[in-house]
Amino acid sequence: MLPTVVVGGYLGAGKTTLVNRVLRGAGGRRIAVVVNDFGEIGIDADLIESRDGDVLNLAGGCVCCAVGSDLVAGLMALPERIAPPDVVLIETSGVALPGAVARAVRLVPGLDADGIVVVADAETIRTRADDPWVGDTVRQQLAEADLLVLNKTDLIGAQALGALHAWLADVAPRAVRIDAVDADVPPDAVLGAAAAAQPPLPPLSAGRAMRSGVLRPALGLFESRSIVLDGALDPQALARALADPALGLVRAKGVVRDGDGVPWVVQAVGLRVRVTPAPPGTPAADPAASARLVLIGLRGALDAGMIDARLGLHGAAAPDRS
Numbered sequence: 438m439l440p441t442v443v444v445g446g447y448l449g450a451g452k453t454t455l456v457n458r459v460l461r462g463a464g465g466r467r468i469a470v471v472v473n474d475f476g477e478i479g480i481d482a483d484l485i486e487s488r489d490g491d492v493l494n495l496a497g498g499c500v501c502c503a504v505g506s507d508l509v510a511g512l513m514a515l516p517e518r519i520a521p522p523d524v525v526l527i528e529t530s531g532v533a534l535p536g537a538v539a540r541a542v543r544l545v546p547g548l549d550a551d552g553i554v555v556v557a558d559a560e561t562i563r564t565r566a567d568d569p570w571v572g573d574t575v576r577q578q579l580a581e582a583d584l585l586v587l588n589k590t591d592l593i594g595a596q597a598l599g600a601l602h603a604w605l606a607d608v609a610p611r612a613v614r615i616d617a618v619d620a621d622v623p624p625d626a627v628l629g630a631a632a633a634a635q636p637p638l639p640p641l642s643a644g645r646a647m648r649s650g651v652l653r654p655a656l657g658l659f660e661s662r663s664i665v666l667d668g669a670l671d672p673q674a675l676a677r678a679l680a681d682p683a684l685g686l687v688r689a690k691g692v693v694r695d696g697d698g699v700p701w702v703v704q705a706v707g708l709r710v711r712v713t714p715a716p717p718g719t720p721a722a723d724p725a726a727s728a729r730l731v732l733i734g735l736r737g738a739l740d741a742g743m744i745d746a747r748l749g750l751h752g753a754a755a756p757d758r759s
Contacts, residue, residue: 438549441525441542445535446556447565447575451588455620457481462624463497469522470501512545524628536581554627555582560592585612588620613687660739666728672701676710678747685738691730
């Protein structure tokens, strides 16, 4: 399944800045940015290598595709127009509801809605949310976020920022919130654990065990761990455990085999969890393992001890940090 991330937020919040930053930090991954019309997005000129009809060829093998007004039809035609990407980013218009777009994505065979990222302007978001004309839309956008990038935090003071976080805890209760200036967020926080492809880890010995470590440089705000487990697992219980906000996770994803050996994809983004059947042929970490998980969290907030406890691990080594 092709991971697909929806990027939403009201006009002027910084969505396009975020998308350009992700493209610059693609790290060799082929990212397909999908928009309704090129006029709705400002891909940085130095990223554009050529244009072929309604496809912009971007640096590093990334692309930007205009799909017109019928998003589902455009997404279904995507494999016919470009080489298969590693991940798809859909930037919505400033007045669109990202949750509706994510539901549309799930109608397209082969795509997996991997999360909703909403960008909010820290200076104006409360005013927008109280506006009699657009307030309902703005509040709905916030409520649908799995990851909320609170942008332009340099434009308000510390006291106002604290009050804003308290307000957002009620308005967007399931979202993981990240403060940002100029939408400077590590790409992996947006692309998620699904895009953090790693080589297979070594086989494990019998019994419940774990190996953990940093997957790639954490880029300041984030750190990540890989975990391989063996022994029978309950995918639903694992997903619920990973959604506990006390763990400090931004995202978690992995392939889990249940007691009957059936593979499941387990995802947690903020407080949202999903457990879906794994596509045929999906590997776990290795033939002897029942699960491989990738966890991304805020630096200093990722609680290794609590994660070990939730997963029933004892005496496991803490992750490396850089």
